Amino acid sequence: DWEQRQEEDTLLIERMLLLVRNVLHVPADPTEEQGVDGDASLHDRVLWALHLSGLDDLLKFLASCPAEQQWALHVLEIISLMFRDQSPEELAALGQGQAAAEHREDTRELAALRQRELAERRGRALQRPSR
Template sequence: GWGPRGGLALTAASPQDWEQRQEEDTLLIERILLLVRNVLHVPPDPVEEQGVDGDASVHDRVLWALHVSGMDDLLKFLASAQAEQQWALHVLEIISLMFRDQ
């Protein structure tokens, strides 16, 4: 189940439970990656972006929130780990969107 700090806690489970858990975790990871991709894909709103010159754009604030949450480290791990190649396309899309308009 989920640990006290929000991460997955390892618990003794039958092999069937473990397979089910792995499938659930895979779906959860995919949904999180798709959510991040979709949030980054939202085009800038010209009205919202007309702040004071020093204001960070909404896109930049989202990037900062991803950084503070550790999502950038997770993306680097998913991009570099041989065992996580199934996420490569999602990670590539997210990284591409992170650098949009830079």
């Protein structure tokens, strides 16, 4: 129960957040990461492991829950370090590209559904007996 969290639990959570922050803070070693261009960097692999463990969802919870405001700066640092190798321009363009692609796909699906609905209406109208 979070309301009855003991001091020991609070310290454990803080230490875990600091550990994640420190792991993400380790700088990239260019000599270690000289692989094929498509290979994921060590930082990317750590991020993937954090995602698989569900830590990203926990961070979202801690960031959005008013009762957990004491962790806000730790969460902010971790999120900042998660995006440290990304340029804001690339992230914004990626989001816009995905949104535009999703919009085109949704429009295509909507048009196909509309055509199907019109065909069904025509079929029903032809099946009605005339008086």
